[in-house]
Amino acid sequence: MLDLTIQTDQTVAMPEAPYVARHFIDGQYHDSADGRTSDRVSPSHGIVVSRAALGTASETGAAIAAARRAFDDGCWSDLSGKERAIVLNRVADLIEANEERLAVIETLESGKPISQARGECGGAADLWRYAASLARASHGDSHNTLGADILGVVLKEPIGVVSIITPWNFPFWILSQKLPFALAAGCTCVVKPSEMTPSTTAMLGELLNEAGLPAGVCNIVLGHGDPVGSLMTTHKDVDMVSFTGSTAVGKLITKSAGDSLKKVALELGGKNPQVIFPDADLESAADAVTFGVYFNVGQCCNSSSRIIVHEDIADAFVERVVALSRQVVFGNPMHPDTQVGAIVTADHQQKIDGYVRAARDQGAEVMLGGGMMEVPGLGQQFYQPTVVRGVTPEMEIARAEVFGPVLSVLTFRDFDEAVALVNDSAYGLSAGVWSEDVHTCLSFCRKAQAGTVWTNTWMDGFPELAFGGMKESGQGREIGRYGFEEFLEVKSLVMRIGRSRAPWVKTG
Template sequence: MLDLNILSEQTVDMPQTPYQARHFINGTFTDSADGRKSDRVSPSHGIVVSQAAVGSEAEAEAAINAARTAFDDGRWSGLSAKDRAAVLNKVADLIEQNEERLAVIETLESGKPISQSRGECGGAADLWRYAASLARTSHGDSHNTLGEDILGMVLKEPIGVVSIITPWNFPFWILSQKLPFALAAGCTCVVKPSEMTPSTTAMLGEMLQEAGLPAGVCNIVLGYGTPVGSLLSTHRDVDMVTFTGSTAVGKTITKSAGETLKKVALELGGKNPQVIFADAELDSAADAVTFGVYFNVGQCCNSSSRIIVHEDIAGDFIARVVALSRKVVFGNPMHPDTQVGAIVTADHQAKIDGYVKDAVDAGAELCLGGGILNVPGLGDQFYQPTIVRGVTPDMAIAREEVFGPVLTVLTFRDFDEAVALTNDSTYGLSAGVWSENVHTCLAFARKAQAGTVWTNTWMDGFPEVAFGGMKESGQGREIGRYGFEEFLEVKSLVMRIGRSRAPWVKTA
């Protein structure tokens, strides 16, 4: 057994019975017509934590029809922005009131630590409030210099019916990066959460109803990618699909949506580097790297799963990260001191382990970990904190998204090599740079092919600042004003004043 900080104790009360997650269609909670349900077994505790309705094409069709009708009759888009914002703000209040209830079920379904679930679920309220503010400040443009008899206007209108497909790793947060912004724009929605973490999305349906959202404006269909997700991305009555998940599925959605030329917004995978220059403040950088690779059990699209370290400090820096990694608290997600919990499924854990073993077989060196971690009383669906050095850019562990608590280390000699290694990836979600020289940081930020670049920090995020990737990390943006405008269509309006237009057809 590694000399690790493992915590088995539990301090948060467990629910007495599984949560019953149901569809929310046209303002009504309902089971599937065929009665099918799926059990979600907690990866950390091995108990059935929730039972969710399994949707079919019938439920998906009903939800899309409800959203289409609600959009076309204007019950939501026709409201003033003030009234829409009032509903969104009520939802934010209800999220905060239900933070603990949401966090407990999310921890048990996903395996993430309760402290991180609380931050995710409670913190999502701020996204809803910011979206509400955007609803009230949205505006178009006017052009009054086109001639004294012409007035031009650019209007921004809701795109229509939006399908929202969310993943299992941040089910409530990622939903809140999409849904309130779509609603703020005046769209109607159909939401499909991951079948592994359906419950917090179903709980949100209760809050939407209590906040007074009109029936049909937001519909929730539980179930699997086939058939529910497939229909949500191909149906002719859907105007836009926004998806967060794997790059492979994102490509499939893009192809499927192309048949009806839907708008598609994608937030996909990442292989995100932190680049540490020789003049970096190493203690701060080592702490940020440790946080970046172990947060949410490493199951995070923004995980800093590869670091690129100047060769002069590589040994010292790796030693610092290894020492910190031994102090990170792994174990029972239901204890507030736990920092790293369980892996979401046994199959995913096997995939993580495979990447590590293949790298070692190819000549990489294990500095720490590299195997399954058994937590007393909870079992072995946990993975050791793992650091692998001697990695070459061609190895799968350096190029593919491992999605676990595994850090790979590459080294560089000069600025140009650091940039080249950073950009030598099919992904372009985020990157980080550590240097006390502001010119180095700015030059790197300009050259890095990534949607977000952090300098001397990692994973600081704000509702005001757009998020999204380049290359195969996705298209479009979420949150911020740019994320809000993804859900708007631009319409030009040209008005002639009076009868000043000269006739085209000569009548005399």
């Protein structure tokens, strides 16, 4: 066994019975018409943690119809920004009041550490509050310089019915990057969470009801991408699709939504680099790299899964990261000290291991970890914190989104080579640079092809700052003012004052 810090104790009480997750349609909870359900077995504890209704085209169609009616009758979109903000702020308060309940079920469904689930679920309230502030601050433009007899007004109106499809790795946080902003804009929504982590999204329906959201404004359908997700992306009554998940599925959604020219916003994969220059604060950089690759068990689109370190400091820096990796607390997700938990499925665990084995076969050196691991009392659905060096740009481990606790190490000689390695990727979600020279940092930020660039930090995020990627990492933005405006249509009003327009048809 590796010399790792392993936590086998548990301090958080287990639920007495599986959570029963049901569809939330038109303000009411429903089972599937055919009675089908799906059990989610906890990847860390091997127990059935939730039993979710398995949706069909019937439930999906009913949810879309409810959202369409609610939008068309104006019960939400016609409210003032103040009135919408009041409801969103109530939801935020209820999220905080239910943080522990949400976090426990999310930990058991996903395998992530309870401390990180608490931060995700409770912290999501801040996204709801910021979206509420945007509901009140939203406005269009006026143009009174078009001539004495013309007044131009630009309106921003809700786009309509939005399908929201979310993944399993941050089910509540990613939902909260989308839903409150769509609601703040006046849209109505149909939401589908991953079938692997349905419960916190289903629980949200209770909070929406309690907060006073009108029936039909937000509807939740549980189940698989086919048939639920596919109908949500093709139905004629859906005006926009907002999807977070794999690049492969994002491409399919773009194609299917194209038949009706729906707007599509995509937050997809990443292969995010951190570049370490010799003059960097190496202790801070090593700690950030360690955090960036192991946070959420590495199952994070923003994972810093590759570092590009200057060859003069590579040996010392990798040794520092390996030493820190050995101190990361690994094991039982239901203990607050645990920092790295379980892998979401056994199949995904095998996929992670395949990348590491292929890199070793191609000549890379595994400095730490590199295999599946059993945690006493919990089973084998864990993967060792892993550091792989001697990685070259053509290796698959340097190019593919491994989505696990695996760090790839590449080296560079000068600034231009570092930037070239950063941009030699199909992805462009985020990047980081470590240097005490502000000129180096600024030059890097301007040249890196990424939607977010961090300087001397990693994964700091704020509701005010937009999030999204370039290239195959997606299109559109989430959160911030730019993310809010994704859910708005722009309409220009051109108003002539009086009868000043000269006739086009000469009648005399």
